[in-house]
Amino acid sequence: MRFYGYFRSSSAYRCRIAFNLKGLAPEVVTVNLRDKAHRDDAFLAMNPQGLVPVLDTGTARLTQSLAIIEWLDETQAGARLLPDDATARAEVRAFAQIIACEVHPLQNLRVLNYIKAHHGQDQDGAGAWCRHWIAEGLAACEAIAAAQDHRGAFAFGDRPGLADICLVPQMFSADRFGLATDAYPRLRAIRAACEALPAFAEAHPARQPDAQ
Amino acid sequence: MRFYGYFRSSSAYRCRIAFNLKGLAPEVVTVNLRDKAHRDDAFLAMNPQGLVPVLDTGTARLTQSLAIIEWLDETQAGARLLPDDATARAEVRAFAQIIACEVHPLQNLRVLNYIKAHHGQDQDGAGAWCRHWIAEGLAACEAIAAAQDHRGAFAFGDRPGLADICLVPQMFSADRFGLATDAYPRLRAIRAACEALPAFAEAHPARQPDAQ
Incomplete structure (x- = not known):
């Protein structure tokens, strides 16, 4: 591959x-x-x-x-990155899609370039835009994650999966765009559990050969 | 349900x-x-x-x-709305996600409200924004659909599925925001095949009891 x-x-x-x-x-x-x-x-x-x-x-x-x-x-x-049960799988996919469909596309480079070129936004305006959408998405994710009744360390249980895979890069983006994440204690705990694992730590952008 | x-x-x-x-x-x-x-x-x-x-x-x-x-x-x-084969399923999902992750979230009401409130955009500016992102996404979908070597009437074969389910509402949005779709002949043909089916025709927004 x-x-x-x-x-x-x-x-x-x-x-x-x-x-x-x-x-x-x-x-x-x-x-x-x-x-x-x-x-x-x-x-x-x-x-x-x-x-x-x-x-x-x-x-x-x-x-x-x-x-x-x-x-x-x-x-x-x-x-396994998704649960075997169809309803559990739908819940994990929905969590992932909040990030992948509703947050991440709005802070993409091409979108930031557009609002700078066509909406007269400077770096501060672009940052405010990103923080707005990330905060809205993470608030929804926090509510969903906090409402889970399992005792696992990850978003949907005791093993990391698709939801965690989407969450950790999104929280990295929150840091990049200067959004404080104190309002999302459950998400912070999940992120810490993930980042303690080599699979997550070694995937971090700063650890890649092309990191600039 | x-x-x-x-x-x-x-x-x-x-x-x-x-x-x-x-x-x-x-x-x-x-x-x-x-x-x-x-x-x-x-x-x-x-x-x-x-x-x-x-x-x-x-x-x-x-x-x-x-x-x-x-x-x-x-x-x-x-x-069945997704193919049985894993690679075919990934291709259908990717097509659906171009629309669901990269196009549709940008033209959502909450996003249009934001660019009006914070970027000083009027209805024309909001329309130009929507047309830009819809055109970019549909161009990618057209290239993918046109490159298929099946002879079916739908995006990925002779039966409608998840890709068509995402495409038809997105083309309805293109109409709403005044984007001409002549540049996407294969997508137009797929849409026509879909809209000839009662399943698609009866789902149209104008056919819903709450249509205003």
């Missing part, structure tokens, strides 16, 4: 955690988003959307981090 | 199509977003994120349209 990512991309970070939890070590190719390598013809031929991550499985090129992670879980050995 | 939706919500529209394709007719409760019914305490207790749709299955309250639709597909009889 060959994985096209970028150290700071939240969705590449999610996939790296999933690879580590599964015990997989794909070949990694850096697509430097700051240098616009994702807009090169060669990369666009592989992914018309021009976004990382892409996972080349040998027979297909998969895109979109949640689709990649579900594919890994369905086809690869190692720790 | 009880379904909390709103006629114009794209994500509720997706779920309605899925119910119809599955031959299900849940009780429908309208949550009037224009009247801010999604911010009521009673609704927030059910979904802390304050968004429709919510599906009350009798034993759980599921949120996020893609999670709801996968749950339906995994637990309910009727037409």
